[in-house]
Amino acid sequence: MAPLLTMHGIDKRFAGIPALRAAELVVEKGEVHALxxxxxxxxxxxxxxxxxxYRKDAGEISFDGKPxxxxxxxxxxxxxISTIYQEINLVPYRSVTENICLGREKRRFGLLDWPAMHAEARALLARFNIDIDVHRPLMAYPTAIQQMVAIARAIGFEARLVIMDEPTSSLDEREVEVLFGVIRQLKAAGVSVIFVSHKLDELYAxxxxxxxxxxxxxxxxxxxxELSRLDLVTAMLGRELTQVLQDGHDAGDPDSEARQPVLKVANLAVGRKVRDVSFEVRPGxxxxxxxxxxxxxTESVRAVFxxxxxxAGTVTFAGSDNRIAAPSDAIRAGMGxxxxxxxxxxxxxxxxxxxxxTLALMPQLARRGIVDxxxxxxxxxxxxxxxxxRCAGPEQRIRELSGGNQQKVLLARWLCMNPKLLILDEPTRGIDVGAKAEILSLIRELAGQGLGVLMISSELEEVVEAASRIFVLRDGHTAAELKGDAVNEQSVMAAMAHGHEDSREEAHG
Structure with missing residues (x-):
């Protein structure tokens, strides 16, 4: 049987920069396919x-056997082909029925057949065990219900292929199980699904x-x-498990372990993305x-700042439980x-x-509204x-600088405040290799002078090279704390894939 969808040799460039290079995607009929x-x-x-x-630059696409x-x-x-996007792209002021039937309204004698459309909306939502007043505006309902309405709308088109882009991002566990039941119904009816998700447990389910x-x-x-969770993580990150891993992490101040934490986060919960996160950072x-x-x-450090x-949870900074309710509180306390x-x-x-x-320092530089x-x-x-x-001078516009020099200006913005803790979220993203090395060297130098540094990086090699200790998060939980010989790429990937117990086994097994 021929596949329902074939995308072969797909190329796409934006402003000359390749976004896709000979990419492939094949989806069979009645298959739930993870991307x-x-x-x-x-x-x-x-x-x-x-x-x-978008229009492709090269390649071929066939759907249901036809170009x-x-x-x-x-x-x-x-x-x-029906698509459910992560961002809910419906009309909040319109009713639930109008949103579900938008673009395929039923008519009778030339007029909108509201009873039929209300009945269809109720029937589609019933598949998700949702019983709501479909006459009310969509905005009257919480985000999870709105997400289910978006999914019901997509299914209502009687599509051959349904694309779900992070469909569970706004759903709780019970709602996720209901959605999975609907996906299995679609599969049984011969409908194919492309399922995009970063949650590994959902993929296997x-x-x-x-x-x-x-x-x-x-x-x-x-x-x-045929693939373990570790296989998936390894393939996504492009790191071989057999790769020789560097030992000996001399990042920061060697005496830092004896000091009290400058930041201690315990059982932090924020919205749906952060459920139970704990970590700490010591000076140096x-x-x-x-x-x-x-x-x-990112959600965790935004809450800290x-x-x-x-x-839920507690954030203790510089030995004080004083609540940091806004970034201005964090800056005054000594956080960048x-x-x-x-x-x-x-x-x-x-x-x-x-x-x-000097943006953050401006209140200290001004007296009676006049800057010194x-x-x-x-x-x-x-x-x-x-x-x-590297710049022509202090008055040069920052947009004219390279990415690496822009990042140095942002580091300087916080360093001139003499902070106790510096949080760096992807500090080397989008800058060249030489500038990355400079930034990482600077971070090590700052830690060596006693500054506590909390660093997020999607590049495993970078975080392993820089950090003396690593906390691994998985699905909004702290999955593992790695230190000493366990600070290596294999241990981090194992924790990403399985959590704390399995990470220790795979790191040392």
Whole structure:
């Protein structure tokens, strides 16, 4: 029997940079097929090309035995491909019925047949054990219900192929089980499903085969039953288990282990992404926070910094239980935070190097609303020299600098505040190899001077090289604490795949 979908040799470039390189995806009829990979692996680009959102640069697509190139998502939908996106893309002010039936409204005598549409909406939602007033606006219901409405709408199109992009991100465990029941119903009816998720347990619960992508390429296709969780993690990250691993981690201050933690986080819970996370950082220590995409790393540190409100748990900073309710509290207490998205949440592109560097320090530089220009210039000159920031001068716009030099300016922004703790979320993302080495060397130097550093990185090699201790997060929980000889890529991958007990076995077995 011929596959329902074949995507062969798919290439796609954005501004000359390859997003997909000869990528492959084959989905059989009546199959639940997992599509996985780290952030930036190419999963979303493949889906958007399939559904007509992007045009491919090269390659062939066939759907149901015929060549296919859809001009828009609506075109793909008419052909029998329905997509459920992670972000709920419905109309909140319209009723539940209107959202479910949008684009395929029933008519009678030329008029909208509301009784028939309300009945259909109720019947589709009943498959999810949901009984709500379908006349009410969608916005009247919580996010989980809205997600189920989006899924019901997609199923209502009677598609041959349903694409689910992180469909469980807003659902609790009971709702996830109901969704899995519907997926099994679809499979039994001969409908195929592409299931995109970073939660490994979900893949094994519902999927038949898996396509693993990395750096825009398809790196492995196999039945899930033939792959262990460790195999999946290894393929996603591109690290061989037999690789010779570096020992001897001299990161930070060797005396840091005897000191009291500058930060202690216990049983932290934030929304649906963070459920029970605990870790600590001592002065002069670089601590790595590792985990797959969606494990809860960024969400945890945002709560520590006061950017998001925790639902449970305790955060003790600098020996005080004083509640950090906002980033301003964290900054005053002596905490700095370089966020993951440098361009969106870090730099202010049209402002100068000087203005970006002194942004957090500005309240201390101003008296009665007047900035002490002399002190400001002295601080800027000192940190440009200390960090080796390559720029034409302090007044150059930061957007004109390379990614590595922009990152150094952001580091300088916090260092000039003399912090006790520096949180670095993906500090080397998007910068070249030489600049990465400079940034990592600088981080080690700072820790050696007594600064506590908490570092998130998706590059295992980087976090293992830099950190003296690593806490591994998995599905919103702290899965393992690794230190000493256990700080190696094999142990981290084992903890990502299995959690604490199995990670110890596989690391030493």
């Amino acid at each position: 996985i990979g780290q952030n930036g692996a190419g999963k979303s680009t493949m889906i958007k090309i399939l559904t007509g959102y 296919a190139e859809f001009s828009s998502p609506q075109d793909a939908q008419r052909a029998g 519902v999927c038949d085969r898996v396509t693993i992508m990395r750096d825009g390429r398809t790196v492995q296709v196999a039945p899930l039953a 220590e670089i601590v790595g926070l590792a985990g797959l995409l969606g494990a809860g790393r 006061g950017a998001d409100k925790p639902d 935070f370089c966020s993951e998205d440098r361009k969106l949440e870090g730099i202010i592109p049209d402002m100068s190097v000087r203005e970006n560097l 220009e002399g002190r400001s210039q002295e601080i800027v000159d000192r940190f440009i020299k200390r960090l080796g920031i």
